[in-house]
Amino acid sequence: MSFPSATHAKQVAQILRRIYSVGFCDEYTGNVSIKDDGGNIWLAKDSVSCREISEKDVFCIRPGDDFSKADFPKEAKWLEGIYKVRPNASAVIYAYPPCLMSFLKAKKLPRTDLLPSTKYSCQSAVFVKKDENETISDKIIHKAQLRHDCMLIEDGGVLVLDDDLESAYMRLFEFEASAKLDSAVSKLGSAVIQSEKHMTMYMLRNFPNLEESLTLVDDDMSAKSRKTVCSFTKELCKNGIFTPSDGTLAMRTGDDAFIISAYGKSHADFDEDDFVYIKNGMHEAAKTPSRSAELCRAIFKNNRDISAVIIARPTNLAAYCVTHTPLECNGVKTKSIPFGASFMQPDLTSREFADKTDALILENDSVICVGHDLKDAASIISKLEACAKNNIINK
Numbered sequence: 001m002s003f004p005s006a007t008h009a010k011q012v013a014q015i016l017r018r019i020y021s022v023g024f025c026d027e028y029t030g031n032v033s034i035k036d037d038g039g040n041i042w043l044a045k046d047s048v049s050c051r052e053i054s055e056k057d058v059f060c061i062r063p064g065d066d067f068s069k070a071d072f073p074k075e076a077k078w079l080e081g082i083y084k085v086r087p088n089a090s091a092v093i094y095a096y097p098p099c100l101m102s103f104l105k106a107k108k109l110p111r112t113d114l115l116p117s118t119k120y121s122c123q124s125a126v127f128v129k130k131d132e133n134e135t136i137s138d139k140i141i142h143k144a145q146l147r148h149d150c151m152l153i154e155d156g157g158v159l160v161l162d163d164d165l166e167s168a169y170m171r172l173f174e175f176e177a178s179a180k181l182d183s184a185v186s187k188l189g190s191a192v193i194q195s196e197k198h199m200t201m202y203m204l205r206n207f208p209n210l211e212e213s214l215t216l217v218d219d220d221m222s223a224k225s226r227k228t229v230c231s232f233t234k235e236l237c238k239n240g241i242f243t244p245s246d247g248t249l250a251m252r253t254g255d256d257a258f259i260i261s262a263y264g265k266s267h268a269d270f271d272e273d274d275f276v277y278i279k280n281g282m283h284e285a286a287k288t289p290s291r292s293a294e295l296c297r298a299i300f301k302n303n304r305d306i307s308a309v310i311i312a313r314p315t316n317l318a319a320y321c322v323t324h325t326p327l328e329c330n331g332v333k334t335k336s337i338p339f340g341a342s343f344m345q346p347d348l349t350s351r352e353f354a355d356k357t358d359a360l361i362l363e364n365d366s367v368i369c370v371g372h373d374l375k376d377a378a379s380i381i382s383k384l385e386a387c388a389k390n391n392i393i394n395k
Helices: 008-021 076-085 098-105 116-122 136-145 165-188 196-203 220-238 293-302 315-323 346-353 374-393
Strands: 031-035 041-044 058-061 091-095 126-128 150-153 158-162 211-213 248-254 257-261 275-279 282-284 308-312 334-337 359-362 367-371
Touching (some): 008 031, 008 165, 058 076, 098 150, 098 158, 116 196, 126 136, 136 150, 165 374, 220 248, 257 293, 293 308, 293 346, 315 374, 334 346
Parallel strands (some): 126 150
Antiparallel strands (some): 248 257, 248 308, 257 275, 275 282, 359 367
């Protein structure tokens, strides 16, 4: 998601429509806010349709405004309080993701330590209880001051905050993913949790040892492939294989040449320019390739029949990763490998596909699926996720 020229009002409207479209809020619930460099707070007006909201439906609170005005949105006062106690935060999202709302109804938090991605994005999650001696708004502000970035609010919804709107949006999806995963794991078996040391190793793993090239130019094959990988990325998001915050796709375009998802980009708004061209160990300038780039390069180098790689952690497959449960799926050859192997020993990991293995299930991490082309790889991971889902439902 990128807003290089969008107004703040446009950003708020765009994300609120996006949250509505994925079922994270009803038509007249939820809100998105941004604090700009001048201290102004932009948020949706009350009783505005999240489905049809436009720039004109976004309210601006300026420093020193009188909050007694009748037309101020109901969230205005506590949003100002959050931004005051968290001066580095520039975005707050208030929504109702369905799985998190189930946990809210049960008055408990989902486990966020099952995967490194959810652990470090949602480790400060907290349940905000009602209190006769303190308003819920004051409690929210207090929790924000204590650096809680994910909140389940009793008799309310889900709140996330972050340094910018794109990060807050992806954090919301990570928080919902943790709830979905916790629910799936509870049906499948006992979770195996990696140590704090290993989790930290994952999050601090190096970026690919690839040289940035100012002269590298796409070849014809790569240029044509961008439209294909972009289309597949959006389809995988639509089918729940990718989320806006998670998933990597790589496609071979030539000898030691491929394109791969960029790092830190929201998949929901990926366009053709959000893929990085890599050739002979160099990547195109001004872009950061996925941290799985070295692994994908090794897979292509050591397996000449593989031309596509998809790395993802859809809910049900992730439950198998977390519980270290073997997965058998007719027509798909899978293999489990230890946590950390994919980024500590990418060359060795890539050779696991030499015996025609279709997918590697990485403990407490993700699933790597390969194919002769993207359609083949996408079919494999979709089939595996459907199989895993069916198994869990029938437990």
